[in-house]
Amino acid sequence: MDSLGHTIRQLREKQKLPLRAIAAFLDIDLAILSKIERGQRNATREQVVKLAEYFKVKENDLLVAWLSDKLVYEVVDEDMALKALQVAEEKVKYNKTKKK
Amino acid sequence: MDSLGHTIRQLREKQKLPLRAIAAFLDIDLAILSKIERGQRNATREQVVKLAEYFKVKENDLLVAWLSDKLVYEVVDEDMALKALQVAEEKVKYNKTKKK
């Protein structure tokens, strides 16, 4: 169930890089990156794009991990989380048919 | 594809009530309610609960409409909107098995 944080922590550890290195590339304090990796903070969209570039992984894969994390975060303490996600899916599908 | 706004506008019109009446009950300016009904603003959770009370409809139905609206809003200009919603669903299901 890959969260963005878990994903990038693995990528970083595989290369034995300190938080400092990636944080510098993202131009943020490493404290934030530490929190992002552990799921205590959400990254911004721009940060996700830069991370994909840095690690040379598919941008869309990272964006999906990131966006889905945010969605989960938004519903996490609601009983009807699942139902709401399902209805949201239908709404998105519906909007697609009548483009926009 | 029922948005919260559309739903409560119908409920209100069925009873021929002016925005003023419900806005007073919610303790907000009617301008906001107007925007909520037309999907220009999101309601707060508390407002949704009060609306269910006011109209005597199932609180959960309104909450699902509201939450799913918010989810749609969060992904609306992303290409991978659907994919993200699907992954989010999986994540929520997964989290449920290992309660918390």
Added chain:
DNA sequence: TTTACTTTTGACAAAAATTGTCAAAATAAT
């Protein structure tokens, strides 16, 4: 075990987004 390095934590500040008010303009109903 001390020293150097890295990560985590939490208090706080800055910035951005959300939620609201108000008043004027547009619409609808009498």
Added chain:
DNA sequence: ATTATTTTGACAATTTTTGTCAAAAGTAAA
């Protein structure tokens, strides 16, 4: 043509998010 209602947009207040900083905690070499 008044009077009711709704919509719109500028702006203020509030809340949330994003970030910095420094101290504490953890890790590993020497």
